[in-house]
């Protein structure tokens with residue numbers, strides 16, 4: 001098998017992107033995990049597979065696999081790289097692209113300056129939709145982790161997120177709390193965990209411990225979930241600049257309707273697996 005791929009990143013959240021439109025691709029979770037290895041493989045946080053759409057009202061289908069091989073519903077930084085990829089590979093000439101994912105439909109718009117704006121759809125807040133084990137919907141929930149009670153918000157942006165407000169993101173205990181909350185029994189499909197520092201009503205800092213990967217340099221759905229959590233709790237205005245370890249994303253949400261995310265997408269190199 002010879003498989004062409006492109007290595008890309010969105011603010012350091014990096015991807016192996018495969019064209020499944022012009023190539024026959026069959027992937028196994030074991031192969032994906034091996035390829036994701038930063039020493040013995042190619043090295044990436046997620047693998048993105050571009051396929052033809054299954055519905056006539058969509059331009060492409062885009063599938064996402066975490067570094068541990070699990071297939072997941074959505075990836076914000078990946079969506080921007082996907083838009084850049086299908087354009088660079090001349091799989092489309094459109095600058096507005098409609099795509100289906102396992103987490104719902106997305107609309108992507110490539111701007112003149114190369115930045116990509118993604119209509120990330122509506123956040124889902126009902127516990128059953130996260131999914132999160134809680135009797136009623138609240139803006140803040142108490143979550144028991146070891147001996148402590150943490151206040152968290154739960155948001156689904158196509159994929160599940162837990163958001164915790166912290167005083168100083170650099171001192172947040174991401175290494176310990178990240179894996180403990182990722183596999184907490186209250187989140188039956190595991191969860192991505194965001195640590196949010198509010199700088200002021202339009203600026204935040206964020207670190208995300210991603211489900212199936214570990215801490216990454218940026219998480220697009222995590223940035224959207226953090227801003228939604230900040231808005232429903234009254235901490236943030238409707239346009240927020242989110243500084244992640246890998247760079248800055250612009251997030252907009254009116255308090256209802258769809259969340260918009262704008263940021264860069266970069267190509268690193270192309271390769272062939274044999």
Ligand SMILES: N[C@@H](CCC[C@H](N)C(=O)O)C(=O)O
Pocket residue numbers: 013045046066072073074075076077078159160192210211212213216218219220221222
């Ligand atoms: N890096 C992503 C999110 C990728 C999926 C996530 N780890 C999950 O398991 O849901 C992003 O930019 O949104």
